[in-house]
Amino acid sequence: MKQKIEAVIFDMDGVIIDSEAIWKRAEQEVFSSVGVELSPELCEFTEAMTTAAVTQFWYERFPWKEKSLAEVENKVIERVAGLIRQEGKAIDGVERFIRKIKQQGYKIGLATNSPALLIPVVLEKLGISDYFDAIASAEHEQEGKPSPAVYLSVIEKLGLTPDACVAIEDSPSGLMAARKAGMKTIAIVNDAHAKAEFGIADLIVNHYGELDLKTENY
Structure with a gap:
């Protein structure tokens, strides 16, 4: 049965x-601000990842110095939250x-x-x-x-x-x-x-x- x-x-x-467009916008803004060069192909690859995994992914390819991974990840999350509240x-x-x-x-x-x-x-x-x-x-x-x-x-x-x-x-x-x-x-x-x-x-x-x-x- x-x-x-x-x-x-x-x-x-x-x-x-x-929320797909919201995530893309937030990631583009935040990661590019620390020197990451995002590409459509790699962004598509990261779509199913957790935010922590996405942050690690970009750091390994474009390591930044000014901020910790946790700080950058939190900035992405905060931006996504703000955009969700607005739009x-x-x-x-x-x-x-x-x-x-x-x-x-x-x-x-x-x-x-x-x-x-x-x-x-x-x-x-x-x-x-x-x-x-x-x-x-x-x-x-x-x-x-x-x-x-x-x-x-x-x-x-x-x-x-x-x-x-x-x-x-x-x-x-x-x-x-x-x-x-x-x-x-x-x-x-x-x-x-x-x-x-x-x-x-x-x-x-x-x-x-x-x-x-x-x-x-x-």
Whole structure:
């Protein structure tokens, strides 16, 4: 008999908030200020990393002297937080979907590679803080996604087993993390990505309006 899905665990960036451009802007401003020469190719390579890992990545290629890695990383995080407060917008349809699944009785979690400081900034900006039963940042784990650690932390906080949870992700590394944790997976894929990249997902949708957990056959 199949395990009933009892909880939905969301990634944050690109799944709840449209923040890709915000991160790119903040990283461009902060890293270039210490002498880093960012390239589109290398920036794409760093997209799935934690902020600490991204900072280390650029330092190894363009070592700076005036500031510590922690200072530069914190400047990026502070800039992202400021831009989210000013300009942050929800991924289309996510607020309605979250309200619907909460009314249907699902528990709701959040598992992100982003720093813990940004989680309340995002949830408060979008007005959805009260819907979440458990949150976790990979900042507090030994490794970020594709390690399953941050998902396992949220599952534990929810008091459930992995097979009772489904993850919603927008990146192959996030899907890998969720699958390693033993969860079912849903990929939200926008036009910029080829669906072939997301073949490991149990379900692929383009928009939250296409998604109805009550009718999905897991």
